Amino acid sequence: MPGEVRVRFFDRVAEGWSLSAAAVEAGVAKQSAWEWWRQSAPVMLRLVQTRRGGLPVARSDAPPTGSAPPTGSAGSAGSVVVGDRPGRRPLTSEDRAVIAVCLRRRAAGEQITLAQIGDLIDRDKSVISREIARNSGPDGSYHGGLAHAAAHQRRRRPKEFRLVANLRLCRQIEAWMDDGWSPKLIAMILRRDYPHMIMERVSHETIYQALYVQTRGSLRKDLYRRLSTSRSRRHPRTGARRANSPYKEAFKISQRPPEVADRAVPGHWEGDLVMGTAGGVAVGTLVERQTRFTILLHLPGRHDAEAVAQAMIREMRQLPEHLRRSLTWDRGTELARYDKIQLDLAMPIYFCDPHSPWQRGTNENTNRLLRHWLTKGTDLSRFTANDLRQIAATLNARPRPTLDLKTPAEMLNQLLTEPTAA
Template structure:
């Protein structure tokens, strides 16, 4: 056991440092990737430097939309490297050559509109360029200085206004200590400094300054200062409604017909997964509500959405239509492709509310019975499908008190014969 632990620990090595878990090693690798980007490397160079593919780096930056239908967020925060002269500038901006032409024509006494006509630019563009980038010390328009100033404006991250204007940050802090809201602080700044535009900021600027620095111990100070008591920003889009978990809209259990509850109509199923060690393996379980008939899904290649939906369709396709009315599942990502299941089996799929396992009580009870055959902490991928079918058959041949000591196999045969 000691040798195995040492070998496992030695696997998570990055740049000569050994990490206790793969998660920690990947976090260090992503952190180094961001450092390389900020140092000026392009995406391909940074990815190669940390030993991943360019595609993986893109997924880190932008998140990914998996084929399973589950959307994932970006894993790194990054910004374009600050450089004196960006390699590529959009054609909507003036180029170095255009600025040199403006300087030459302006020196020759040419007007703004004539310069704009020659450049095929709006007159407002030339006028704004001259007003923004003319050297106040000489009163002259200097093209190389103007180009440098333009490049500096493109740098990221830009300095925060509340930190560059002397006295502004202290004023905001004093206002928060007095339990003023950011909106009150912003309004009072205009009253106290009517002739100093540099001291005028909007409430949103103050909120951004507060939440950006709210890390570690500062979170406590922020939660005390703001009336909301939150040290993390809550997006407005998610205040009143829950974001959809999957691309295909879910039909919630609240919309399930009332006839499902009394178990009078057969063909309504509940489903879930029982997982093995570290959730690396799983077995799917399907239980019919009225008869307690159980079907086990063999998932040797993984329990992602693609494999789960294939196993459900393969096992249930042979059932008569009488026994394919609905399927109720929790909101696990393994059923992100529920629309395929619904279409292939002509069977409505319903989803339980979050953290509400009692809404699939029959399935939860069956999963407890199955742990006698599949103990926790074991690798479930080692069990062949024949063994799973044998276990399901044994459960279905077990008399149930709730069925008047009839067997699930007997009850389901009665239904099929009656149909």
């Protein structure tokens, strides 16, 4: 292939071969080899000097001098001066050939940094890093000719929308969203599982476009209902917050120990109620701040202070003492029996400031995820205690970006099996 021949030719030149000898060895006509060298002599000269232990030649504002083909060895091209090139220019096939040569030298044990590679082709090291990440093969190898062809293919317009061409990927995304996964989480999992297979992954924005823009993919039309907002179209954020009931608490959130805020120690929980229909059944939610492990409280019939206290004591008594160090709650009358909870569980309870639900943001985020099952405006009395346990188990088995894609269940299990970790 022409790209492979070009790479072979540049390899030999970088090793110190004369242009004629390198052309013969690579199997290319001398005239073509001379033309390649004329186009890339400044770049290759710096590569040769680096290869031989010298320093790259200094850049000059003057353009490269001399267009006649050289007749000597690579070292005889020292009269060529490197000129500045316009910024943001696309990488050429010669640039990618140089990158490929340098990466092979690195693989062979030579100390060549991305910054040095960038100096050879007058580009920043970040350009080199992105080029390698985008155009490396599934095995991590980089080939200049294939990389140039791949880059050219990506620049073609119009592009085919990826979720139109890959129906298998569409079905996988639908299955994950049916389990309550967000588009952003799906994109992160695909990026982790297919780091070198770009056609097997999509961004979260691509998923949102397939849901909100007509003809932009092959996802089910009703899939937007699986989003935490259940919106059929996008809305700007308003920042409106639900007013909280005024309540005087024993401990303020400002009195919590510093270990709660930085999540350094497990066993600190946040809680709230998830409401269904107006005046109907509610579900209590408890979330551990470090592991994001979630416990759901079954509150059939009523959710007054006595019922919430009994359900919380019943569920949290199953935890060891080192995993129930404190609880943070909103200012709601449903926790009016906080004194009974503190006494029975030996666990202090702290209350948020008025109208400040964001102070227990871990619980707010978890409640948003739970709306996938406990939809707003529906009658929650249809959920039995077993149903709530199954929902909690599903949520606790969901990978979390904040946990480096581990699950809350894995994190809590580690704390239970290794008490020293707590």
